[in-house]
Amino acid sequence: MTPEQRQRLLEILASGEELSPEWSRILFPPEKREYELVYHGKEREEDIIANTLAVPLQPVRTFNKNGVEWHNKLIFGDNLQAMKTLLEMKRRGELCNADGTPGVRLVYIDPPFATKQEFRGSQDQKAYQDKVVGAQFVEFTRRRLILLRELLADDGCLYLHLDVKKIHYLKVVLDEVFGEGCFVNEIIWQRTASHNDPGRYGCVHDTLVLYRKGSSYIWNSPKTEQTQDYIDKFFVYAESPDKTSWIRLKKGENAPSSWERYRLGNFASPHPRPNLTYDYKGYKPPANGWKVNIDRMRQMDEEGLLHFPSDKDGRIQSKQYLRDTLGNKAVSDVWLGISPLQAQSSEKQHYPTQKPEQLLERIIFASSNPGDIILDAFTGSGTTCAVAEKLSRRWIGIDCGKLAIYTVQKRLFNLKANIGNKGAALKAKPFTLYNAGLYDFGRLKDLPWDDWRSFALTLFGCQDAPQRIGGIQFDGTLKACPVQVFDHRKQAGATITEDTLRSIHEAAGAKIGTRMFIIAPAMAFGFQQDYIQIGEVRYYALRVPYSIIHELHQRDFLALKQPTDEMAVNNTVDAVGFDFIRTPELEYTVGCGKPEGELLEEAFIRIDSFHSEAVVREPMQKRGNRETLSMVMLDYDYDAAADVFDLDEVFYANAIEAAGWEVRFPANRLTNKLMAVFVDIYGNEARVVISASEFGPAKPGKRVRTAKPDAAKVTKAKATPAKTKSRKK
Numbered sequence: 001m002t003p004e005q006r007q008r009l010l011e012i013l014a015s016g017e018e019l020s021p022e023w024s025r026i027l028f029p030p031e032k033r034e035y036e037l038v039y040h041g042k043e044r045e046e047d048i049i050a051n052t053l054a055v056p057l058q059p060v061r062t063f064n065k066n067g068v069e070w071h072n073k074l075i076f077g078d079n080l081q082a083m084k085t086l087l088e089m090k091r092r093g094e095l096c097n098a099d100g101t102p103g104v105r106l107v108y109i110d111p112p113f114a115t116k117q118e119f120r121g122s123q124d125q126k127a128y129q130d131k132v133v134g135a136q137f138v139e140f141t142r143r144r145l146i147l148l149r150e151l152l153a154d155d156g157c158l159y160l161h162l163d164v165k166k167i168h169y170l171k172v173v174l175d176e177v178f179g180e181g182c183f184v185n186e187i188i189w190q191r192t193a194s195h196n197d198p199g200r201y202g203c204v205h206d207t208l209v210l211y212r213k214g215s216s217y218i219w220n221s222p223k224t225e226q227t228q229d230y231i232d233k234f235f236v237y238a239e240s241p242d243k244t245s246w247i248r249l250k251k252g253e254n255a256p257s258s259w260e261r262y263r264l265g266n267f268a269s270p271h272p273r274p275n276l277t278y279d280y281k282g283y284k285p286p287a288n289g290w291k292v293n294i295d296r297m298r299q300m301d302e303e304g305l306l307h308f309p310s311d312k313d314g315r316i317q318s319k320q321y322l323r324d325t326l327g328n329k330a331v332s333d334v335w336l337g338i339s340p341l342q343a344q345s346s347e348k349q350h351y352p353t354q355k356p357e358q359l360l361e362r363i364i365f366a367s368s369n370p371g372d373i374i375l376d377a378f379t380g381s382g383t384t385c386a387v388a389e390k391l392s393r394r395w396i397g398i399d400c401g402k403l404a405i406y407t408v409q410k411r412l413f414n415l416k417a418n419i420g421n422k423g424a425a426l427k428a429k430p431f432t433l434y435n436a437g438l439y440d441f442g443r444l445k446d447l448p449w450d451d452w453r454s455f456a457l458t459l460f461g462c463q464d465a466p467q468r469i470g471g472i473q474f475d476g477t478l479k480a481c482p483v484q485v486f487d488h489r490k491q492a493g494a495t496i497t498e499d500t501l502r503s504i505h506e507a508a509g510a511k512i513g514t515r516m517f518i519i520a521p522a523m524a525f526g527f528q529q530d531y532i533q534i535g536e537v538r539y540y541a542l543r544v545p546y547s548i549i550h551e552l553h554q555r556d557f558l559a560l561k562q563p564t565d566e567m568a569v570n571n572t573v574d575a576v577g578f579d580f581i582r583t584p585e586l587e588y589t590v591g592c593g594k595p596e597g598e599l600l601e602e603a604f605i606r607i608d609s610f611h612s613e614a615v616v617r618e619p620m621q622k623r624g625n626r627e628t629l630s631m632v633m634l635d636y637d638y639d640a641a642a643d644v645f646d647l648d649e650v651f652y653a654n655a656i657e658a659a660g661w662e663v664r665f666p667a668n669r670l671t672n673k674l675m676a677v678f679v680d681i682y683g684n685e686a687r688v689v690i691s692a693s694e695f696g697p698a699k700p701g702k703r704v705r706t707a708k709p710d711a712a713k714v715t716k717a718k719a720t721p722a723k724t725k726s727r728k729k
Helices: 003-015 022-027 045-051 079-091 123-127 135-151 167-178 228-234 294-302 357-367 383-390 402-413 449-459 498-511 653-658
Strands: 058-063 072-077 104-109 152-162 183-190 205-212 237-239 246-248 260-265 317-321 373-376 394-399 416-418 422-425 431-436 463-469 472-478 481-485 515-521 531-534 537-544 585-593 602-611 629-635 649-652 662-666 673-680 685-691 716-719 725-728
Touching (some): 003 045, 045 135, 079 135, 104 135, 383 402, 449 515, 498 531, 602 673
Parallel strands (some): 072 394, 104 373
Antiparallel strands (some): 058 431, 237 260, 416 422, 585 602
């Protein structure tokens, strides 16, 4: 049992609450498992929960505000750390479904399938991403499954979606994490039509496995329409409107007009029943008797619900009318008829591995109710978020890719009410975009004191436990050692020096143990060391925007690296810790011209210089000009008044490099203003807004909403970390 679990158990017992079923596994673990998956690098559950760093959620912006208490959440960051923070929110009662129950009702995850081992490219092309395959992928997913189990409500459930290469390993892991008795279904989804795979059977399906957390779970049995093949195979009888005549239909034959199709139902008792064994209208009973008694038999006969064969040696059977089963066929564990997205589909987001809305509609409808929280920890194109919105569920989406975040944001701005993104426009309910692990320090330092104090404590994994020691106020503890958060706003201009630490030591040094921590902005410290030793006590400086003491953590902190081509968009990333936003330095040239041999003019943005450097402590593998570029995203029709980036197109670094470091696009896509977002491999952004006139003499497109821009021609610009521009004509 982890220290956190022990503390939570004491709180429950002290409050008189009932223990939920999940505690039985914690309090009385089995002495020995019947089997388990063994591999290198497998961590204990207790260590995963205890050692995962909870990073604060920094609100970036809330969209569609209307004053409601619950806002859906779109989180940019590593999902493991974000889920640890959500788990703490659950324990504080801040993560509740509409009915007031704590925890997530439904989890759907579609993790990267670890099948990118075949990716071919230079070492530099691979360096931007931490790929995890084999045992690493299994442990990568297992750690997240453990946190997801803790996040679930007691009656919650989880769907894991994988392909054939890893599902069997993860099925064993899920049996360990949830318990084999909590397995509900294995679901086969035919995701593509039949095709030939040389030397083997055609691979046309994905697998989903469904697990429940407790003894009960939400189940709304999904129904589907029968296919014509199914109708032709089973509903082979038709009767006249007056029920006096019937015929047997041939395959493909339609019933006469106004005649009703039906199928025969088994009408025999499953067990010998003397009271159900009787002759009826000359027909002999089955060996065990009829399914109903004589009175019910007569009633069904009067209602025309019995099928009498022409031969008296045959058996009476019940009728099941097609009209009563249309749209009411229970869904089995083999899912046919949910087609993958086509190129021209109205819901297509041009995001790799996007899943169809119809697939998520079935899952969310079956395993949740309106107002329940749905969590997708690998949100990708945002299908889960979009469908949850349409079905009136609450939702949380997490992703470590900037492309995913902007894709989801755009999708939510352009929702349609019906599945498949059809029908009338649907305004999304309020949702907030959060940073988790990559923060804007400029906003943080201006927070009110209580918010800053809470953020600082959470950032470094401290317990919020105010106390006075030797007359000095401390704000919390870190590994049982006192922590003080420096109030940089109240003490503006003050510096924490070695003399400051000696004053603390004189007042409380004998009572605070061997370590004490001070959290403050980096500029507030008057010394460079990570700690200063005074007597037997080490006084640690936890600097914001960044300071990591290796002694406090088992692993170095790693960045959320972004892809440089489309093939790598869904590679797995295992990030640890946090970083602070550093706007890359950017210089660019814009222009317009007609390429040789082309009929249409093209506009271009030439990237002359792009430099960035993450603050995390890991070796920088890319230092040259433009080598830290991940992608460029464009909004061709940027609305400055709304101040919302609405993603239109993405260009990956590898393709930009091949084009001479130019982003080229049809000039007629230019309208009034264009916003370009240059993303580095660590998730930092440089944003620029460019007027159509700056590209030169090409005419703006037809979507211009305001007066024609003036003809001033600016071809060069520079974006600095402070987001100012110096232009050259």
